[in-house]
Amino acid sequence: MDEFRQFVAGHAAALLRSAYLLTGDRQLAEDLVQDALARTHMAWHRLKDVGNASAYARKVMYHLQVSWWRRRRVAETLTDTAPVIAAPGRDTALELSVRAALLKLTAGQRAVIVLRFFEDLTEAETAKALGVSKSTVHFKSEAAFRRLARLVPELEGERG
Amino acid sequence: MTDEFRELLHRRADGVKSAPLAEPAMTAGRRLGYVRDSVAGVAAVAVAAGLVGGYLVLDPATGGAPTAEDGAVLPAVPTDAVAGEIGRWTALPETLVYGNNGLGSDQAASLVTGDTYETLPLPYFTDDDGGDVEHTPWFVSPNGMNVASATEEGLSIGRLDAEADTLVHESATLCGLINWSPDSSRVVVSDCAGDTVDLILVDAVSGAVNRLATDLPVEGEDSDWVTAIWNADGSRLIWGNTPLGFTIADADGSDPEPFDAGVLPNAAEILDQHTIDTKLLPGEAENPRTRITAVSADGNLVCHDVTYGDPTGYHAMDRVSGHIEPGCNYLLDVSTGQRIEFPEVDGEGYTKIVGLSAFGEVITRTLTDPADSGPGYGTVYRTDLWNAEGEKIDSLVEPQYYEDGGKGRVMLNVLWGYTS
Numbered sequence: 001m002d003e004f005r006q007f008v009a010g011h012a013a014a015l016l017r018s019a020y021l022l023t024g025d026r027q028l029a030e031d032l033v034q035d036a037l038a039r040t041h042m043a044w045h046r047l048k049d050v051g052n053a054s055a056y057a058r059k060v061m062y063h064l065q066v067s068w069w070r071r072r073r074v075a076e077t078l079t080d081t082a083p084v085i086a087a088p089g090r091d092t093a094l095e096l097s098v099r100a101a102l103l104k105l106t107a108g109q110r111a112v113i114v115l116r117f118f119e120d121l122t123e124a125e126t127a128k129a130l131g132v133s134k135s136t137v138h139f140k141s142e143a144a145f146r147r148l149a150r151l152v153p154e155l156e157g158e159r160g
Numbered sequence: 161m162t163d164e165f166r167e168l169l170h171r172r173a174d175g176v177k178s179a180p181l182a183e184p185a186m187t188a189g190r191r192l193g194y195v196r197d198s199v200a201g202v203a204a205v206a207v208a209a210g211l212v213g214g215y216l217v218l219d220p221a222t223g224g225a226p227t228a229e230d231g232a233v234l235p236a237v238p239t240d241a242v243a244g245e246i247g248r249w250t251a252l253p254e255t256l257v258y259g260n261n262g263l264g265s266d267q268a269a270s271l272v273t274g275d276t277y278e279t280l281p282l283p284y285f286t287d288d289d290g291g292d293v294e295h296t297p298w299f300v301s302p303n304g305m306n307v308a309s310a311t312e313e314g315l316s317i318g319r320l321d322a323e324a325d326t327l328v329h330e331s332a333t334l335c336g337l338i339n340w341s342p343d344s345s346r347v348v349v350s351d352c353a354g355d356t357v358d359l360i361l362v363d364a365v366s367g368a369v370n371r372l373a374t375d376l377p378v379e380g381e382d383s384d385w386v387t388a389i390w391n392a393d394g395s396r397l398i399w400g401n402t403p404l405g406f407t408i409a410d411a412d413g414s415d416p417e418p419f420d421a422g423v424l425p426n427a428a429e430i431l432d433q434h435t436i437d438t439k440l441l442p443g444e445a446e447n448p449r450t451r452i453t454a455v456s457a458d459g460n461l462v463c464h465d466v467t468y469g470d471p472t473g474y475h476a477m478d479r480v481s482g483h484i485e486p487g488c489n490y491l492l493d494v495s496t497g498q499r500i501e502f503p504e505v506d507g508e509g510y511t512k513i514v515g516l517s518a519f520g521e522v523i524t525r526t527l528t529d530p531a532d533s534g535p536g537y538g539t540v541y542r543t544d545l546w547n548a549e550g551e552k553i554d555s556l557v558e559p560q561y562y563e564d565g566g567k568g569r570v571m572l573n574v575l576w577g578y579t580s
Contacts, residue, residue, distance in 0.1 A: 004182065004186065005182045008182035008185065009182065012182075016176055016181075017173035017174075017176050018173070020172075020173050021169060021172060026176060030181070034181050034184050037182070037185030038184075038185045038186075041185050041186050063331070063332050063333065063353070064332055094168070095168060095171060095172065098165075098172070102172075108354075113169075114169070117165060117166050118169040118170065118173065120166075130353065130354070133354060133356075133373070136354040136355045136356065139355055140355065155165065
């Protein structure tokens, strides 16, 4: 299982950052990544290479996050504990607003936003990762931005 | 989206440091793996026993089903489920299968044959402490021999009396109800991963899975219970919901066309006034919606389980009681627009149609006056079998409960299936 340990060492940080955006909470993010990695470990023997394992872990993580089983477990616990540290050149107020707005999206909308604009996947790649159609991704993305724009008016006009 | 928003997201995630995750993940993975190994063993036994083959296998390559390379689904793994046969119903079955109601667990079935009772713990996973997993919706096949369940990992199928079952479709977003084909060889369930419902069609014996996309919304104004069932001889697949209508297609979902499910009744046609007055809000009596539970072989008879009120959205599995009983309260001949009635039982008590055979026989289940039979609790059911001409050809007053050793009284309210 050294290969698995190496895989985790190389990919856990990136998964955790995405999970943090998905959940808005460090502990929940760690739980989510651990769940995804546990399933990856379970399927390790049929994942042909690390590239497959990475895609598998990420896909499982996103599926877990939007699943009702998980939502039920973590419902009402989306409380962020990470401080936003003021720094030169950073609009702290805007960051706080975006943070709060992200947590007001549905789990599915948040997954699309994170995949599209944090992981920089295309609509097609996002659709494949989530196991949905491209039109579904497009629809969720549109809905998410409408909601974000209402919650954070400063973002209005940011879409391109 | 400008780069600024992307940068905001990256700032948001920066500084999140990775905790040691490999060892906890491996520990959790081994636990899951133990379950999987058990499942594989059962599958191997099934193959050795020659139980696989001879049934419809849907081709993932042509049906757009996810492949193993997609990661989150498994390759087809044979189960140990046993398909039945489709034939005339000439008598009620000797053995009835119930969902337990009395042992403090959803996850055991009761097989009742005359005065003989048997409790079967279902083949679900237990956690490290030996406890049951949280609520798991499960559905017994019409032949009473197999069980399909929506576990946390996805859809599992196996023999009702087995110690483990097989994960045939890995998904954390299953929703709605699981329905078996009349010959117990296939299973259909919905997946609500996207904004629209996908139907997951599974060959219960070979484990082959196909995914069928629909335009039925998971949420939204048109959302409602989604029906997905095979007709009484298993030759056609019907799906849809009340606001958007229904579709009928070949058994594998090909060649779809609109399906006329008939006009739903106002509440006064099927509910007594007291129920209307006490259970429905103003205006709800004129707002019927349906979950279709059976369609005859020729498509003319449609069994509607009609409810009233505003749509509540497509129910995810966790909102589905493990004790939703198959059956409908309104059997409609859509070719004539006439309701099929059972004068001998209509008015006697609450009656549901729980079975519709390929040859027109009907099984009803009536909640009768408890004075009719049996001591104790006021839930006495009588099951009746009717031929295609509407004549009663068999009848059974069901037992109310049985005593299961020191565990207490097991109520038999929920009839899941019946052995051939």
